[in-house]
Amino acid sequence: MKEEFTIHGLCPDWNKKIFQPAQIIVSEGLIQSITPINSTAGNSATPLPYVLPGFIDSHVHIESSMLVPSEFARLAVVHGTVATISDPHEIANVCGLQGVEYMIQNGAQVPFKFFFGAPSCVPATPFESSGSALGPEEVALLLQDHRIRYLSEMMNYPGVLNKDPEVMAKLAAAQKSGKPIDGHAPGLFGDLAYRYANAGISTDHECFTVEEATGKLQYGMKILIREGSAAKNFEALIGLLQEYPDQIMFCSDDKHPDSLVAGHINQLCARAVQKGHEVFNVIKAACINPALHYSLDVGLLRVGDPADLILLKDLHSFDVMRTYVNGILVAEEGESKIMHY
Numbered sequence: 514m515k516e517e518f519t520i521h522g523l524c525p526d527w528n529k530k531i532f533q534p535a536q537i538i539v540s541e542g543l544i545q546s547i548t549p550i551n552s553t554a555g556n557s558a559t560p561l562p563y564v565l566p567g568f569i570d571s572h573v574h575i576e577s578s579m580l581v582p583s584e585f586a587r588l589a590v591v592h593g594t595v596a597t598i599s600d601p602h603e604i605a606n607v608c609g610l611q612g613v614e615y616m617i618q619n620g621a622q623v624p625f626k627f628f629f630g631a632p633s634c635v636p637a638t639p640f641e642s643s644g645s646a647l648g649p650e651e652v653a654l655l656l657q658d659h660r661i662r663y664l665s666e667m668m669n670y671p672g673v674l675n676k677d678p679e680v681m682a683k684l685a686a687a688q689k690s691g692k693p694i695d696g697h698a699p700g701l702f703g704d705l706a707y708r709y710a711n712a713g714i715s716t717d718h719e720c721f722t723v724e725e726a727t728g729k730l731q732y733g734m735k736i737l738i739r740e741g742s743a744a745k746n747f748e749a750l751i752g753l754l755q756e757y758p759d760q761i762m763f764c765s766d767d768k769h770p771d772s773l774v775a776g777h778i779n780q781l782c783a784r785a786v787q788k789g790h791e792v793f794n795v796i797k798a799a800c801i802n803p804a805l806h807y808s809l810d811v812g813l814l815r816v817g818d819p820a821d822l823i824l825l826k827d828l829h830s831f832d833v834m835r836t837y838v839n840g841i842l843v844a845e846e847g848e849s850k851i852m853h854y
């Protein structure tokens with residue numbers, strides 16, 4: 514049985530767009546109650562921390578960190594990350610379905626929420642010879658697995674536009690399963706972008722300019738602002754957050770270990786707030802929108818939700834004091850509580 518504990522902190526009030534002092538009671542891994550308190554309650558010598566839902570990286574290949582999932586989690590929780598939407602296509606390129614299974618099983622060992630997708634483009638091009646291929650049958654098999662949450666980045670956008678039968682079969686399998694389809698379509702504008710979105714593809718993390726992203730947003734796609742170790746699109750795209758706060762998420766795509774040690778989604782939050790973005794919009798992009806889009810079992814700081822939450826000293830640096838996943842303290846003051854496996 515998980516222990517019961519109480520947190521006093523400043524919680525977001527989404528109606529008033531303010532932070533209210535509150536007492537949160539957690540037991541059995543769930544938020545049992547959130548009760549407003551007098552701001553002088555508790556120890557007034559110590560300012561109350563801010564309490565937020567945990568951060569979600571909405572598109573990251575764990576393999577790019579050169580770590581197994583359990584080790585990725587060990588580092589990421591220090592920065593307040595509680596979940597990732599992860600495409601295991603790098604390992605699938607080499608090990609096929611066995612590789613995907615390994616990622617799921619390894620990730621399940623630790624208190625962290627990995628949500629893996631079915632790789633849509635293995636191999637990435639017909640010219641690659643890394644060892645494995647996932648055809649429509651394998652992709653359909655994966656999508657039937659409850660642990661697989663979406664069809665991951667459909668890089669073969671010419672195949673979508675030209676209605677390639679294999680591509681169409683994979684898209685159909687995702688639609689049949691009711692799971693979202695991720696996109697990957699750099700440089701697609703106008704009618705081409707419209708047709709790509711209209712094939713049921715719901716996100717894109719490859720935009721380099723506001724013009725490209727705006728077009729895709731208008732066709733109903735969600736835009737993932739990517740800032741990782743390879744591509745860096747934050748400066749170009751963050752301005753979209755003000756107009757489209759419900760359609761923006763943050764992701765890293767590829768995150769090398771040295772940069773994961775330095776920070777994660779919390780760094781993007783700090784940069785966005787420092788540019789003048791409203792903190793409630795930033796929280797939507799970093800915590801709320803991915804959980805809603807992918808129907809994740811990640812708590813959003815509501816009564817009855819899993820206690821996936823973080824404590825912050827301030828909403829400027831976004832330095833994380835504590836991270837909880839399912840009510841388990843997984844990081845405190847820069848130290849990970851997740852063990853090596």
Ligand SMILES: [Zn+2]
Nearest residue numbers: 572574666766
């Ligand atoms: Zn990717």
